[in-house]
Amino acid sequence: MTDFDTVLNRHGTGSSKWSRYPDNVLPMWVADMDFPAAPEIIAALNERLQHPVLGYGIARTELRDQIVADMAEKYGWAITREDIVFLPGVEPGFNMALKAMLAPGDSVTVQTPMYRPILNAPGHWGLVRQDAALMPSSSGWVMDEASFGEKLALSKALLFCNPHNPTGKVFTQAELEHIASLCQSRDALIISDEIHCDLLLDGRQHIPIATTSADAADRTITLMAASKTYNIAGLKTAFAIIQNPDIRERFAASRLGMVDSVNILGLEATLAAFRSAGAWKTDLLAYLQSNRDFLMGELANRFPGIRCIAPEGTFLAWLDCSDLKLAPNAQSFFLDHGKVAFSAGSEFGTAYDQYVRLNFGCPRAILEEGLHRMATALSHV
Ligand SMILES: Cc1ncc(COP(=O)(O)O)c(C=O)c1O
Incomplete structure (x- = not known):
């Protein structure tokens, strides 16, 4: 059994979490x-550092193949190597998606409460945010159907988050199918932040919204990373899965010199996480x-x-x-x-x-x- 009980002193390690407030907080x-x-990740990083050249990185074929295999095994999702676009973070990913696919003045629906960088993203690109609240109920967090439908009807895209931050809601297959079919009927793009996809409790299984139908696969930009699950967010490595080649091309073109290539150690850590941890x-x-x-x-x-x-x-x-x-x-x-x-x-x-x-x-x-x-x-x- 892995030891998660030991308290490590993170002061003085350049940790954002432990630096924002005074030491008594x-x-x-x-x-x-x-x-x-995970020790497997630390070992892979140490091994990579045995080679002393740390020039610009590119995802190795082994990593692409590992992700293809993982998606098939975990979710029964058949993707190809070419569907994967590596990124230095999920946040740049949803901003690139909005920039690439929407025009200033377009609306985008988000479900509130919502992780702040998602709330802020539409404003970066002159887009109008349509907030549809999630509501507490005796059976957990639920969508206010009428409000969600109304907001989505005004929108060119849904900026979705599953598992949901901050509520920890995990959307069910039925909910995902419903959301995807509403997006289909409104012809809305789905940008799905699934960064927490491996952190499901009580034996729940994650379902990528892109897997709910062929149409959903064709209109979805899925954003994932090993960073949350394996606690390696400081290595700045994430990826998008985009099965529609036109969307993928527009998405990739929206790097615009601002979203660079990926950290070479982050790529090694991601491979070790998925392969061995x-x-x-x-x-x-x-x-x-x-x-x-x-x-x-x-x-x-x-x-x-x-x-x-x-x-x-x-x-x-x-x-x-x-x-x-x-x-x-x-x-x-x-x-x-x-x-x-x-x-x-x-x-x-x-x-x-x-x-x-x-x-x-x-x-x-x-x-x-x-x-x-x-x-x-x-x-x-
Ligand atoms: C839902 C969600 N998306 C994106 C991010 C940030 O991802 P990244 O560091 O890869 O940009 C976080 C980090 O907390 C998150 O919770």
Whole structure:
């Protein structure tokens, strides 16, 4: 069993997560886990560094073949090597997609609350964002059908996120088929951010929206990476899968000298992750699931004023603190009074300043400390 319990000191390592706040603040914000990368990845990086030339990189055929094999094995998805476009990140990927395929003034639908770089992306390209809210329900997060249909009818594209950040919702086959068929009837492009696709809990299986029909395959730009699952986001490597050759060509042309080639070590790490770190991933998912269950238990027992629908995937929990009416907002409240830094709800949409996003991708001891700091903060109310 892999050790995910050991707390590593990340101060002084150039970690964005551990540098934003003073040292007495516990960071539980950005989607970066406090776990070491799988030993197979570290070994592959060390091996590559035995060759001392580190010039510009290009994805080796082995990596393309590994991704083709992975998509077939994991999702029954038949893609070709040529369908894959390597990128230095998923965020550049969805921005390139919007730039390539839409014109200023066009609308794009997103489901709120939503990861901030997705919320901001349409504005970078003069596009109009149409927000369709996900709603809490007794059966989890659900779409408001009427509002979603209305927004999509105005839009040239859906900028989709599955598993969903920040709620941790994993869309079902039926939901995905429904969304894809609405996009077909509106002739809307689907840009699908599936960066969290390997982080499904409770034995759930990820379903790429592109696999729901031949039409969906033809209108979807899927964005994936090993970066979240294997905690190697600092290596800046991701990829798009685009089966429609016209869309792929336009997408690739939108690099425009701003989106460069990929980090040579990131390519090696991605290959090692997909080829050799499967057992590590299985252990990680078990650990994340037990952290999620522990968190949900603690919230129910110790924080009755906070609501949370158990995330079905990711290592992120979306906490609704509205009943507590925290001032000036939930994030600042916990930061000021508990010295624990969550992501602010307002980053995910204007209606959410009484929410925070908590990152439970950490050793249990850090999660316990974070909850202790939350309780300390609330004892001041
Ligand atoms: C949904 C989602 N998309 C994209 C990203 C960023 O991806 P990248 O670092 O590859 O640009 C994140 C990071 O948290 C994310 O959660």
